[in-house]
Amino acid sequence: MSILNNDFLALTLDNQEALAPFEFAFPSGTGFVEDTGILRLEPKQSSRISLVLSVGVHGNETGPIELVNQLVAAILDGRILLNIRLLVLIGNPVAANLAKRFCDVNLNRLFNGAWKKYEGFEALRAQRLEQAVSDFYAESSYKAESVKLHYDLHTAIRGSMHEKFVVYPYVENSVYNKEQLAFLAACGINAVLLSHQPTTTFSYYSYLVHRAHAFTVELGKVYPFGENDLSRFADLKTSLILLLEKGAFAESSLAYLQVFRVVDSLVKDDDSYELSIDNEVKNFTQFEQGYPLAHSKKSDYYIKQTGDAIVFPNTNLPVGQRAGLMVRPIALDDLQLT
Numbered sequence: 001m002s003i004l005n006n007d008f009l010a011l012t013l014d015n016q017e018a019l020a021p022f023e024f025a026f027p028s029g030t031g032f033v034e035d036t037g038i039l040r041l042e043p044k045q046s047s048r049i050s051l052v053l054s055v056g057v058h059g060n061e062t063g064p065i066e067l068v069n070q071l072v073a074a075i076l077d078g079r080i081l082l083n084i085r086l087l088v089l090i091g092n093p094v095a096a097n098l099a100k101r102f103c104d105v106n107l108n109r110l111f112n113g114a115w116k117k118y119e120g121f122e123a124l125r126a127q128r129l130e131q132a133v134s135d136f137y138a139e140s141s142y143k144a145e146s147v148k149l150h151y152d153l154h155t156a157i158r159g160s161m162h163e164k165f166v167v168y169p170y171v172e173n174s175v176y177n178k179e180q181l182a183f184l185a186a187c188g189i190n191a192v193l194l195s196h197q198p199t200t201t202f203s204y205y206s207y208l209v210h211r212a213h214a215f216t217v218e219l220g221k222v223y224p225f226g227e228n229d230l231s232r233f234a235d236l237k238t239s240l241i242l243l244l245e246k247g248a249f250a251e252s253s254l255a256y257l258q259v260f261r262v263v264d265s266l267v268k269d270d271d272s273y274e275l276s277i278d279n280e281v282k283n284f285t286q287f288e289q290g291y292p293l294a295h296s297k298k299s300d301y302y303i304k305q306t307g308d309a310i311v312f313p314n315t316n317l318p319v320g321q322r323a324g325l326m327v328r329p330i331a332l333d334d335l336q337l338t
């Protein structure tokens, strides 16, 4: 058996909930479709690098899905010669078919076992994806010496003052990896947001449980399938191909990165919760000290310091969930790098 037309996305969307496993050969290795949207590609030569590329954890974030599907097709037809271990995950095929962010519950809030508190497709899927990542890293023949990577590719609801940025999941010792940051800069990333606390996101799961270099990578604004300008991902594509073919990390100067730390997490604490911003306000928009940003029957939030900026503002979610992050620029020199 093989993947028809080397189109892993079509196979996944045609089998949105489950797919019987099968194995196949491609020019530079062996492929294993382990379930719907779960594709493991093993190169002929052993490699220390195990890379997880996840896309479509939010079903309507189609640009990264199309990009990664192109890379998979190029590997399967021999235009890219794979030299590292690769796990490709299309996170939420059911929501992708519906062109929705999620069906019942936001999949990217269900990792680190949070899925146990929910029912429905997303809860099952989070468990399945955690298992797929665990199995993949465990199957590396290099064990302790393996280099574990996870880039969880997204696009954002709003435009952004920094078109491409990453969320660097919370790391206990506040030491950040220089090689990874230089690689992300080479991928065209403009900004880094240092997460301030443990979460239930996919990237934090891979860091917490597997000590992978893991990032949520935001690549621009959400568009439907067929309407993405993939040329905007050119630097990312070039850097990923170098990694896939040569096991090498492209590098750009860290000076290209604007770093932010999280000052506050805005939480929707009541149905009356509102943000005093209009729909056109972009991620990383800065405010003046004292601006009344959020209000509900239970709380008010005023900007603490001029220059503080908002990221991921969204009130269209259940009470108790994150309605945005308040971030503050910091100097790269203030970061501890290893």
Ligand SMILES: O=C(O)CCC(=O)N[C@@H](CCC(=O)O)C(=O)O
Pocket (backbone or CB within 6 Å): 058, 108, 154, 155, 156, 157, 158, 167, 201, 203, 216, 311, 312, 313, 314
């Ligand atoms: O544009 C938005 O408001 C959300 C974009 C998005 O899906 N972002 C991720 C970030 C995950 C993280 O904080 O690591 C999410 O909200 O799940």
Ligand SMILES: [Zn+2]
Pocket (backbone or CB within 6 Å): 057, 058, 061, 154, 155
């Ligand atoms: Zn997303």
